[in-house]
Amino acid sequence: MKKKSYLMAFSLLLLSIFAFGCEQKAKTVAVPITIPEGEKDPAVWGRAYPAHYDSYLKNKERRKGYSKYRNDDEDRLSPWPFQFVLFDGWGMGIEYNEPNGHTDMLKDQLKIDATRRKAGGVCLTCKTPYAPELKEKLKVNYFSKPYDEVWKEIPEKHREMGVVCADCHDPKTMDLRINRWTLIEALKAIGKDPDKLTRQELRSLVCAQCHVTYSIPKDRDNKSAGLLFPWRNGKWGNITIEAVIKQIKDENLREWKHKVTDQKMGHIRHPEFELFSSPGSVHWAAGVACADCHMPYERVGKEKISSHRWESPLKKNMKACMQCHNQSPEWLKEQVLNIQDRVNHMFTKAGYSVARAALMIEAAEKNPRSDKAVIKKAKEIYEEAYYRNTWIGAENSMGFHNPPEALRVLGDALDQGRQAEMLAREAILKAGAAPPELDMAKIDAIVAERYKTKDGKTGFKPAVKRKAALLTQK
Numbered sequence: 001m002k003k004k005s006y007l008m009a010f011s012l013l014l015l016s017i018f019a020f021g022c023e024q025k026a027k028t029v030a031v032p033i034t035i036p037e038g039e040k041d042p043a044v045w046g047r048a049y050p051a052h053y054d055s056y057l058k059n060k061e062r063r064k065g066y067s068k069y070r071n072d073d074e075d076r077l078s079p080w081p082f083q084f085v086l087f088d089g090w091g092m093g094i095e096y097n098e099p100n101g102h103t104d105m106l107k108d109q110l111k112i113d114a115t116r117r118k119a120g121g122v123c124l125t126c127k128t129p130y131a132p133e134l135k136e137k138l139k140v141n142y143f144s145k146p147y148d149e150v151w152k153e154i155p156e157k158h159r160e161m162g163v164v165c166a167d168c169h170d171p172k173t174m175d176l177r178i179n180r181w182t183l184i185e186a187l188k189a190i191g192k193d194p195d196k197l198t199r200q201e202l203r204s205l206v207c208a209q210c211h212v213t214y215s216i217p218k219d220r221d222n223k224s225a226g227l228l229f230p231w232r233n234g235k236w237g238n239i240t241i242e243a244v245i246k247q248i249k250d251e252n253l254r255e256w257k258h259k260v261t262d263q264k265m266g267h268i269r270h271p272e273f274e275l276f277s278s279p280g281s282v283h284w285a286a287g288v289a290c291a292d293c294h295m296p297y298e299r300v301g302k303e304k305i306s307s308h309r310w311e312s313p314l315k316k317n318m319k320a321c322m323q324c325h326n327q328s329p330e331w332l333k334e335q336v337l338n339i340q341d342r343v344n345h346m347f348t349k350a351g352y353s354v355a356r357a358a359l360m361i362e363a364a365e366k367n368p369r370s371d372k373a374v375i376k377k378a379k380e381i382y383e384e385a386y387y388r389n390t391w392i393g394a395e396n397s398m399g400f401h402n403p404p405e406a407l408r409v410l411g412d413a414l415d416q417g418r419q420a421e422m423l424a425r426e427a428i429l430k431a432g433a434a435p436p437e438l439d440m441a442k443i444d445a446i447v448a449e450r451y452k453t454k455d456g457k458t459g460f461k462p463a464v465k466r467k468a469a470l471l472t473q474k
């Protein structure tokens with residue numbers, strides 16, 4: 001790889017000297033380095049934009065300990081033990097770690113437990129810049145073939161390449177550009193013309209290529225048959241969890257089997273764009289974009305550039321916020337933490353309510369005399385509650401992107417968790433048995449017993465439980 005890029009560098013140098021020589025007669029400005037269409041290697045782009053490339057390379061350096069709810073390399077299940085019950089049967093139930101950032105994300109995927117990649121090549125869509133080419137070449141096999149086989153189709157030197165310049169930019173003009181077909185299709189589905197996007201819209205939409213929820217339709221053999229954003233029932237600026245659930249149900253986009261309630265379920269992944277752009281979001285309503293908060297301007301020598309080190313605004317000491325807000329960084333951070341503490345409180349309460357429903361349904365199913373119709377109803381409501389709780393839990397800002405909407409959705413999850421639990425409880429009582437005790441401590445004990453860590457790497461780690469603390473239990 002080294003050798004090849006030296007060669008590239010050398011030929012580019014020759015090219016620019018040559019071009020420069022011709023151009024010099026007219027004006028004494030160096031001809032800009034041209035980046036060929038289809039060039040993935042950020043180092044090549046970096047020759048034209050060294051300051052941006054330097055900033056981009058900083059994604060490899062991890063800053064830890066700034067956020068309260070999201071920190072690098074941390075287990076993301078144990079602080080909220082109820083999640084082990086909700087994800088039982090899903091790869092994430094085994095392992096769900098804090099990710100390592102844009103430049104190393106494909107490496108992260110290669111490190112995880114293989115069961116989490118078993119959906120196939122489809123998993124690469126958000127991880128490799130070659131996804132569009134691979135899909136063109138392999139057609140439906142791109143989705144269904146085993147992950148490793150599709151991964152090996154990536155040119156060898158780029159097999160660990162994460163997000164690159166070409167994912168977001170047009171190499172000729174450097175304008176922002178959408179590179180993934182999935183988002184283009186999804187925009188069309190909500191009646192938004194992908195060819196008529198404003199610059200400010202693109203400053204969010206380049207992120208929405210990946211920071212969204214998606215579903216993987218399955219064929220009859222349960223092989224992955226595609227990839228879509230379930231937005232069809234939503235609108236621009238209004239893609240709610242209700243709209244997403246409707247499509248999951250209408251099109252049966254169920255991908256896995258929940259062991260505890262013994263039913264097929266869909267799944268919700270990181271809906272940053274959807275939550276941020278839904279009603280309730282003060283910042284979206286004010287025309288603020290993802291890039292405003294996650295790519296603040298910074299000075300590099302005489303140049304002013306958008307930071308290409310994507311991370312929590314807390315790690316840059318709220319610099320991004322201060323482009324618009326004139327309060328102190330301490331005050332701004334306090335606002336973020338206050339919001340997150342409240343959302344976490346509701347997320348935890350709702351989560352235990354949903355887990356309690358699952359365990360009650362499990363107990364009801366074990367009793368052969370319990371009313372199957374009542375259990376079926378309980379399961380249906382459980383499914384609804386699960387999607388809602390996960391909508392906020394899988395979203396990466398702990399509600400900051402849209403606090404009122406996060407609390408609304410969690411309120412519904414809490415209520416539905418209770419409804420499902422009551423139904424299952426009723427089924428047990430009617431069968432003449434006693435429903436199990438399932439307070440929070442009891443659920444934690446069940447989790448510690450059932451999902452205990454086997455190799456110290458996967459499973460429940462009681463030591464990191466602290467983040468599940470409720471505000472009312474200080």
Ligand code: HEC
Nearest residue numbers: 099100101105108126163206207209210290294310311312
């Ligand atoms: C090609 C897919 C893709 C695009 C485009 C993308 N991201 Fe990401 N981003 C990811 C993935 C995947 C992760 C998780 C990293 C991992 O798995 O290691 C991530 C992680 C992050 C993180 C957390 C990094 C950390 O410190 O852990 C932030 C913040 C972020 N992205 C913001 C953005 C913003 C803002 C944009 C748009 C300007 C954007 N992303 C565009 C895929 C993408």
Ligand code: HEC
Nearest residue numbers: 067070207211272273276283289290293312314396397400
């Ligand atoms: C008004 C500012 C603002 C806007 C706009 C915004 N975010 Fe955020 N984002 C935040 C804050 C604050 C957090 C919480 C950081 C923390 O907990 O450390 C966050 C967290 C995140 C994280 C998790 C970061 C981490 O360290 O793991 C990701 C990923 C992310 N945002 C992506 C996006 C995307 C994609 C968009 C646009 C759809 C967006 N954000 C819009 C402020 C913003």
Ligand code: HEC
Nearest residue numbers: 042045046049052053056163164165168203206291305306
């Ligand atoms: C995840 C998306 C994303 C990736 C990947 C990305 N950029 Fe950007 N880039 C942006 C956004 C958003 C802007 C702001 C554009 C705007 O305001 O119009 C930007 C702006 C720029 C600009 C214009 C000047 C500025 O700072 O605002 C240059 C030059 C640039 N990027 C170069 C690069 C290079 C070189 C790479 C790869 C090393 C890269 N970008 C990777 C999203 C991205």
Ligand code: HEC
Nearest residue numbers: 282283286288292293313320321323324325332333335336
């Ligand atoms: C591009 C401009 C911009 C950026 C960047 C920005 N904000 Fe805002 N923010 C606004 C606007 C506009 C409002 C609407 C209320 C107002 O006019 O003050 C707002 C409102 C708020 C509110 C009040 C929300 C409510 O529900 O009333 C908080 C809290 C806030 N911002 C925090 C932050 C934090 C923290 C960051 C950085 C992570 C940030 N903002 C980044 C423009 C911005």
